[in-house]
Amino acid sequence: MASAVEAGRRLRRAVEGGELAGLPAGLRAELEEALASEGAVVSFSLLRRLHAALREAESPLHLHELLEGSEIHLPAVPVPPRNPELVARLERIKARLANEEYRRMTRNITGQVREMNGTLAEFGRQVRSAKAVVITIFNFIVTVVAAFACTYLGSQYIFMETAARVLSAVIVASVVGLAELYVMVRTIEGDLGKL
Structure with missing residues (x-):
């Protein structure tokens, strides 16, 4: 589940350019620290506090304007290792299904050599x-x-x-x-x- 945003150019420019000078120093420091981190990932909780601070300061900037060009950060989902018993069971099931399909495809093929005159079934068809x-x-x-x-x-x-x-x-x-x-x-x- 997403819980952060990868900051876009507009938010970086606002923090570095001093457009957010009216905000509390602690909030600005957290924003600068988040933008300096790898991937410039800003958490939703920090964005909520930024939104509240912009409203209190009656800033002409709006949060949606600052987030322009930003993307939601989706953390990588760790893939658990496969259970070896499950892998072995799946291989047995695949082999059984392949054998069943082979039997189904070859069930009407007989190994008998046909006589010169044909079999009785062939005579019935004729x-x-x-x-x-x-x-x-x-x-x-x-x-x-x-x-x-x-x-x-x-x-x-x-x-x-x-x-x-x-x-x-x-x-x-x-x-x-x-x-x-x-x-x-x-x-x-x-x-x-x-x-």
């Missing part, structure tokens, strides 16, 4: 991937056929000729098919981006 592709293609076909059927049946209220109904159904099915392809491409692109 089946799931193929299943997803088949479902996606089936979904695409069902969507396009449903769009065609709905448009063909719904357009009977607008068009009387079969050719116009088929043409409008093909156009709508094409638009829906292109939209579905766009969504599939974006999904596959997103999946590949994660790899």
Whole structure:
């Protein structure tokens, strides 16, 4: 906690220049002694007495003017020596955490050499991937056929000729098919981006 101020030029000039001649001799001597010390450190208690003396003498100088350019003196905090038992315990904890992190990073790595055809888990992944592709293609076909059927049946209220109904159904099915392809491409692109 701060309890002193490192005197600035203004306070030094006031003490050396005689601007504080109206102060008691003892107070002036203490100020000169504090300014002569290493770092020119003036305690807060001395500054309080200086402030009171300036008020009593009705001096035109104010304390805040004298402290212009001064800085608060923060004493160095002594760092206690580290406890060797604590240091040893911290080293053991760091080593344990490093081992846990290493195990976490390497837990899915196996030392087995893969066979030529791959393992059963690899076969399962390939089946799931193929299943997803088949479902996606089936979904695409069902969507396009449903769009065609709905448009063909719904357009009977607008068009009387079969050719116009088929043409409008093909156009709508094409638009829906292109939209579905766009969504599939974006999904596959997103999946590949994660790899």
